[in-house]
Amino acid sequence: MRTSLAIASVVVYLACGTAVAQGLDHFDASDIRAVELDDNFYILYFPTGGNLLVSIGEQGVLIVDDQFRNRVPAFLERIRGLGGNGVDVVINTHWHADHAQGNRVLGAGGSWIISHLNSREMLTRERIVNTVQAQTPYPVWETSALPVATFDETMQVHFNGQRVDLMHFGRAHTTGDAAVIFRGHNVVHLGDVFNTSSYPFIDADNGGHVDGVIAFCEAVLMQIDEDTVVVPGHGEVATYQDLRDYVDMVQTVRDRIAELVDDGANLDEVIAANPTADWDDELTNSLRFVDRVYANLTR
Ligand SMILES: [Zn+2]
Structure with a gap:
């Protein structure tokens, strides 16, 4: 009985990818x-969805x-198990649900939410995220879920003895990305x-752009040093050199696709040329990435 239930739930997960993608599991x-x-400073990893950072100290909890x-x-x-009690301050790196939908619970509970101003703006209107595999509609979020403070280019937050720099370097993954640097x-x-x-993933239909991803990462590399712990939205923490290598990968793939587009290739021909071949053993399923870069370079 348990086995058949397990098999059934696997089937349900495969069939309802969007349920998992929307955190309804x-x-x-x-x-x-x-x-x-x-x-007193932690990363929380989840089986799916974005990585959290947690600062716990005398002023409370910032995530x-x-x-x-x-x-x-x-x-x-x-x-709570780590010694914190509730969440006082939330910083959103951007507005996608797997990173910011907790606002709808925490904001109503009194947490102060901070984001780039474009991220807040996106939450105030209906929009659709096209991940190539799915089109995910987002409703307008209630006022309590919206950031109470926003920034344009840079902002400093001082909490638990830390200076936290929020920095925006133009459109990249979305139009409202924040790099959040804990200087201490x-x-x-x-x-x-x-x-x-x-x-x-580049949210091309909502203004994200591969050239911005490269420029954003280059700008962050100028802000950090070779000992900085670099936290991605998804996956294990990395190093300065890992971020450097990532920029080189994105740049190389982008240039290969640009060359194919210049030669008149359509999307199917670009995919068939496999511009990500050098990294496919490590980073599987490049379809979404290639599709979105193609969209950026042909619109
Ligand atoms: Zn995202």
């Missing part, structure tokens, strides 16, 4: 892996990104501008 605190990056809303009770329990901990969270678990 069941979730427990034990599904979250916490790793201490520095004193970067807040996952799908159904995961809030689980990560609040996890944070020497850690940066790049949201989905950087990814170590798969090829990057």
Whole structure:
């Protein structure tokens, strides 16, 4: 009986990819892996959805990104286990649901939410995220889920003895990405501008652009040093050199696709040419990345 149930649930997961993608699957605190990056400073990894950073200290709890809303009770329990109580401040790296939908629970509960001004603007109107595999509609979010403070180019937050720099370097993964740099901990969270678990997704239909991803990462590399812990939106933490290598990969793939487009190739021909071949053993399924770069370069 258990076996058939397990098989049935696998089938349901495969059939309902969007349910998993929207965080509607069941979730427990034990599904979250916490790793201490520095004193009272943690990364929380989830089986799906974006990475959280958590600062716990005398002023309370500050987190970067807040996952799908159904995961809030689980990560609040996890944070309590680490010595924190509730969440005082949330910084959104951008507005996608797997990074910011927890706003809908935490904002209503009194947390102060901060984001780039374009991210807040996106939350105030209906929009669709085209991930190539799916078209995900987003409703307008209620006022309590919206950031109460926004920034344009840079902003500093001072909390738990840390200076936290929020920096925006133009459109990249979206039009409202923030790099969040904890100067004292020497850690940066790049949201989905950087990814170590798969090829990057570029939200091209909502203004994201591959050239911006490259420029954004180059700008962050100027802000950090070779010892900085570099946190991606998804996947394991990385190093300065990993980010450098990632920029080179994105640039190379972009240039290969641009050359094919200049030669008159259509999307099917670009995919058939496999411009990501050098990295496919490590980063599987490049279709979404290639499709979105092609969209950027042909519109
Ligand atoms: Zn995203």
